Structure formats: C-alpha cells, structure tokens
Amino acid sequence: MITVSTDGSCLRNPGGAIGWAWANHDGTHASGGVASGTNQIAELMAVLEAITAHPGDEPLRIEADSQYAIKCASEWVRGWKRKGWRTASGGPVQNLALVQAIDRxxxxxxxxxxxxxxxxxxxxxxxxxxxxxxxIAAREARDGRVGPANAVTEVIPVVAVAAPARVLAEDTLF
Known part of the structure; x- marks a missing residue:
C-alpha cells in the first residue's frame, strides 16, 4: 500500500496565496501554489495532486488533517452526484471543479x-x-516565486509533476 500525507496552506483566508503538498511515506513529495485561493481549495488540490501522482493498481491511502477534503472526496461526493451536484439543501457544491476532478x-x-x-x-x-x-509553497506563490506545481523528488530518479520550480534533495525530507 502507498501511504501519502496531504496538506494545504492559505496565508489569508479567503483570497490569500495558497500552497498544497503531499508527502509519500517512502520519502517522495511534491508541492505547488497559486497567488489566491482558500484553505479548502488548497486542501482539495493536495488530495488531487496526490492521487494523480500515484497511478496504478497498488492501493493508495491518503492521510489528511482536513475532514472537509476527506469528506468531499469519499462521502459527500456520492450524494452530490445523485442530486445533480447540489448539496443536501439544494445549493451549489463549493469547489465543484476540484471535487469533480478528484472524483474522476x-x-x-x-x-x-x-x-x-x-x-x-x-x-x-x-x-x-x-x-x-x-x-513554503504558499509563501513562494505570494512572492511570485512558484507556479502551480513544484517538482516531485523521488529516491531515484527525480520526476516532475509539471514544470519544475525547484527540486528538494532527499536529505531535506526529515
């Protein structure tokens, strides 16, 4: 089983720079950020990026400190789909594009x-x-030093999630 921890950061909620990250328990990790968002968007981005960075047949367990992100991805999504992507009260699902991307x-x-x-x-x-x-990714996004995705550092080799902004050496993990 692959186990990955995720987290999001928002420097000023809402509207401040956000950062997302995942840290695989094997030592690989990735992060990225954008200039404006919410803490919930950052948490959902971390989950989405973790899933897409770990394709394949092996079971993937995502550990998160955001009950919102976990429930969006694993519980609430079923009801929202049944209701035509509406909440229990009939309102629109917040962060719909991200929730749908995670579901896909x-x-x-x-x-x-x-x-x-x-x-x-x-x-x-x-x-x-x-x-x-x-x-770190949120602060770099605020300062204009990072794009939507940093590099993924693997034990061997280094693989980019998108255009790499920087590569973190394995010895900087812990």
Missing amino acids: AIAERPGPVTFSWVRGHQGDRFNERADELAG
Missing part, C-alpha cells in the same frame, strides 16, 4: 483510494512535512 481521478485509478484523518500539528512527521511544504 479516483474512478480512473485502477487501484483503490482510501482516506484516513490525522490530527494536524500533533507530531505526525509526514503530516508535519506536508504542512511545511504547503506553507
């Missing part, structure tokens, strides 16, 4: 995707690493 990514992935909640800022080293990377 899970459906298209041959292996299963599961989610587990972890308490944030409580010493879980992978959650703390994802939090750190998301914060």
Whole structure:
C-alpha cells in the first residue's frame, strides 16, 4: 500500500496565496501554489495532486488533517452526484471543479483510494512535512516565486509533476 500525507496552506483566508503538498511515506513529495485561493481549495488540490501522482493498481491511502477534503472526496461526493451536484439543501457544491476532478481521478485509478484523518500539528512527521511544504509553497506563490506545481523528488530518479520550480534533495525530507 502507498501511504501519502496531504496538506494545504492559505496565508489569508479567503483570497490569500495558497500552497498544497503531499508527502509519500517512502520519502517522495511534491508541492505547488497559486497567488489566491482558500484553505479548502488548497486542501482539495493536495488530495488531487496526490492521487494523480500515484497511478496504478497498488492501493493508495491518503492521510489528511482536513475532514472537509476527506469528506468531499469519499462521502459527500456520492450524494452530490445523485442530486445533480447540489448539496443536501439544494445549493451549489463549493469547489465543484476540484471535487469533480478528484472524483474522476479516483474512478480512473485502477487501484483503490482510501482516506484516513490525522490530527494536524500533533507530531505526525509526514503530516508535519506536508504542512511545511504547503506553507513554503504558499509563501513562494505570494512572492511570485512558484507556479502551480513544484517538482516531485523521488529516491531515484527525480520526476516532475509539471514544470519544475525547484527540486528538494532527499536529505531535506526529515
């Protein structure tokens, strides 16, 4: 099983720079950011990027400290789809494009995707690493130094998620 921790960061909610990150428990990770968004968008971006970066048959478990992101991706989505992408009260689903992209990514992935909640800022080293990377990406986005996706650092070789902004050496993980 592949286990990945995700996190998002928003420097001023709403409307501030955001960053997202995932940290695979094998040591690989990626992050990125944009100049404006919300904390919920950042959390959903982290989940989406983690899923798309881990294709294949092997089961994928995503650990997140965002119950919102977990419930959007694994619980609420079923009801929203049945109701024509409307909430229980009949209103529009917030962050619909991201929720639908996550739903598609899970459906298209041959292996299963599961989610587990972890308490944030409580010493879980992978959650703390994802939090750190998301914060760095948000600050870099605020300062105009990062695009939508940084590089993925793998043990060997280095693989880019998109155009790499920078590569973090493996020895900087923990």
